[in-house]
Amino acid sequence: MSTAAPLLPPADWRDFLALTKPRVMTLVVFTGLCGMLAAPVRIDPVIGFTAILCIALGAGAAGALNQWYEADLDAAMRRTQKRPLPDGRMDRQAALHFGVGLGAFSVILMGLAVNLTAAAILTASILFYVLVYTVWLKRRTPQNIVIGGAAGAFPPLIGWAAATGGVAWLPVLLFLLVFLWTPPHFWALALFVKTDYAAAGVPMLPVVAGEKATRRSIGIYTVYMALAALAPWPLRLAGWIYGGTSLVLTMVFVAMALKVAIRTQAPDDAMKPEKALFSYSILYLFLLFGALVADRWVLP
Amino acid sequence: MKNDDLVRSRQRGRAMVMGLLLGALVLLIFAITISKIKLGMH
Numbered sequence: 001m002s003t004a005a006p007l008l009p010p011a012d013w014r015d016f017l018a019l020t021k022p023r024v025m026t027l028v029v030f031t032g033l034c035g036m037l038a039a040p041v042r043i044d045p046v047i048g049f050t051a052i053l054c055i056a057l058g059a060g061a062a063g064a065l066n067q068w069y070e071a072d073l074d075a076a077m078r079r080t081q082k083r084p085l086p087d088g089r090m091d092r093q094a095a096l097h098f099g100v101g102l103g104a105f106s107v108i109l110m111g112l113a114v115n116l117t118a119a120a121i122l123t124a125s126i127l128f129y130v131l132v133y134t135v136w137l138k139r140r141t142p143q144n145i146v147i148g149g150a151a152g153a154f155p156p157l158i159g160w161a162a163a164t165g166g167v168a169w170l171p172v173l174l175f176l177l178v179f180l181w182t183p184p185h186f187w188a189l190a191l192f193v194k195t196d197y198a199a200a201g202v203p204m205l206p207v208v209a210g211e212k213a214t215r216r217s218i219g220i221y222t223v224y225m226a227l228a229a230l231a232p233w234p235l236r237l238a239g240w241i242y243g244g245t246s247l248v249l250t251m252v253f254v255a256m257a258l259k260v261a262i263r264t265q266a267p268d269d270a271m272k273p274e275k276a277l278f279s280y281s282i283l284y285l286f287l288l289f290g291a292l293v294a295d296r297w298v299l300p
Numbered sequence: 301m302k303n304d305d306l307v308r309s310r311q312r313g314r315a316m317v318m319g320l321l322l323g324a325l326v327l328l329i330f331a332i333t334i335s336k337i338k339l340g341m342h
Binding site for chain 1: 313338
């Protein structure tokens with residue numbers, strides 16, 4: 001008797017698009033673009049567009065491979081069970097081929113059209129997200145998001161490298177900023193979808209160490225993140241537009257994070273401060289990087 | 301029969317998107333080539 005899985009009809013093209021996690025890609029593309037525009041040299045518009053396209057395709061490839069590997073986890077979580085693989089709309093093999101093909105294409109195009117430094121960092125970011133975060137850390141340690149956060153921090157570095165062909169202190173600080181922003185951002189989410197992660201057996205911090213330790217960690221990482229966010233101005237790597245904006249935005253972030261850090265969850269808690277912190281953290285990164293670009297392009 | 305229709309419509313959709321993407325890629329490679337030639341002239 002055969003035990004082969006039933007043949008699925010070919011997936012719709014929209015399912016391939018969904019596999020690339022377009023919403024996550026928005027932030028990745030934006031920070032990559034800002035890293036490029038913050039560089040002290042002007043890049044040819046076509047080459048710049050190609051670099052951003054490669055960053056988007058690379059992020060899409062990483063997202064697709066992540067969903068290929070985590071189809072079982074996604075099926076167990078309400079937030080992700082309507083994705084193409086757990087919902088049975090796509091064959092796993094197709095997702096794997098799509099992810100590998102898209103990733104290889106993005107790196108080759110970046111190397112040929114832009115430069116090898118940007119292509120090398122793009123490769124590192126895809127491999128880091130897929131191998132280090134998805135395959136190695138996510139199911140093994142509650143620190144998964146801390147180390148794995150580095151994958152999402154690469155785009156400003158890639159954007160800068162695309163424009164200049166090298167790396168400097170400012171994009172390294174931007175890398176550090178996104179790296180340190182990721183834990184409070186994700187743990188705020190993890191606090192209000194804790195039951196989902198627990199059901200899937202993912203050792204997220206609130207599941208393993210408890211709510212109190214997670215709240216304390218959000219507070220600690222927010223302080224480190226604030227230092228990284230404020231550093232470019234005193235270090236003369238950015239001007240007053242970035243300096244003033246980062247000061248105001250970071251103070252609001254710190255206030256919201258501290259509120260989350262010191263409170264305890266009541267029964268039937270709507271988790272409003274955690275949801276507010278999660279939403280604000282996304283806006284924060286958009287505005288902060290926007291201010292950096294404004295700073296570079298407005299100030300003489 | 302219904303399944304055949306579904307398969308055909310998905311194949312049609314994918315072929316259309318693939319065609320558009322390949323067309324866009326040709327234009328992009330052309331634009332990159334022109335930009336590289338211009339950059340080489342400076």
